[in-house]
Amino acid sequence: MNIFRLIGDMSHLLAIILLLLKMWKTRSCAGISGKSQILFALVFASRYLDLFTSFVSVYNSVMKIFFISTSLLTVYLMYFKFRATYDSNHDTFRVEFLVIPVGGLAFLVNHEFSPLEILWTFSIYLESVAILPQLFMMSKTGEAETITSHYLFALGSYRALYILNWVYRYYFEGFFDLIAVVAGCVQTILYCDFFYLYITKVLKGKRITLPA
């Protein structure tokens, strides 16, 4: 564990809590892509199956259980409890165009051709693009609430901090995982346009609005 990974994990945790708080306080999931949230639940469910096969640390296990359970809770809130507020008309990204190619790639490019390893690889690839339905939704509506922007900033920062963690681990531990690094870079690049808007608008007290 190094400082970059710890702050990254805390940023990820903060993002999830922010999203849940936003939904709970406003009794609404307006502006949130249910498709992205389903993909995140799928990411955690397929990656953390190793909870049953290998123990790393209490921290590791607690975080995994937290991520799986909160992602399922988020999906439940969006599709059941607050369904009436879900903006499905704008959440029209075709997720099969992500899941199918990513599944194929996980079969072809992985560290080891075994079920758990392929599922882990699938989750890494899927996570890198899982935010696309959310970004697509924002480009369709042309706006994002400030709290949604904070959520996205925390969520995007997490993987950017992991890149610093991988640089650190490469130099100080000789650790290098090509699959995680490439996917993590792709993931972070997808957020760059949003990061720019966040820094130039939200941090100056304005909402994010996009030209039509």
Place this chain on the structure above:
Amino acid sequence: KGAKGAKDEL
């Protein structure tokens, strides 16, 4: 850990 993925990470 060898060539297998970054399993100690989240």
